[in-house]
Amino acid sequence: MDSKTPSVSQVQLARLMFPEHANPAGNVHGGTIMKIIDNAALIAAARYTHRNCVTASVDKIDFITPVFVGNVVFASASINFTSRTSMEIGVRVEAECLLSGTRTHVASAYLTFVALDQNDKPTEIPMFTPKTEDEKRRFTEAQQRRKIRVSQRKPHKHTSRPCILRPKT
16 A cells, blocks of 8 residues: 655644634633544545544543634644554644734644445555654654553444444445
8 A cells, every 4th residue: 555645634624613612701612622623633534545534532632722702713634643544633723813813722632533444344544654854753752642542442342333324335
C-alpha cells in the first residue's frame, strides 16, 4: 500500500456560534466544540483513507478558554500517525471575535479513527510519511501516546449491530 503525507488529510472547518450553541450566559457548550472537533477529525481521516472512518477513541481534549456566541470557531485537523487500520488525528480549535478580529486558541484534541471496509470491518490504510520537522515531532509524540493507549487497553467484547439503517452494497 502506498505511503502518504499529512497534507492530503488537512482540513479547516469554520462555524459561526449562535445562541442555540450556548448556555444562558452566552458560553458555547463544550459538547458543541467536541462535535466540531470530531467532524474535523472525521474529514481528515476520510480524506486520508478514502474510506468510511469511525471514532475509536478520544485521547484528550483540553479546553483552554471559553467560546462565546458570535465567535467563529475554526477547527484545523490533520493526521499525526498511522498504524495498520487506525490513525491519530490532531485537532486545534481557535475562536475569532468578528468585532475585534482577535483570534484565540481555545481547545486541542487527539482522536483515534479506524477505517472500515464495505462490511464495516477495520481495513488496512496507507502508511504515514512525515516530511517536515513539525510532522516528524508530531509523529513521534503520537507514537508515544499510542503506546500508552495500547498498554492501558482493556479487553472488551464486540457485539453485532442489532439494526443496520443503511443498505449494504
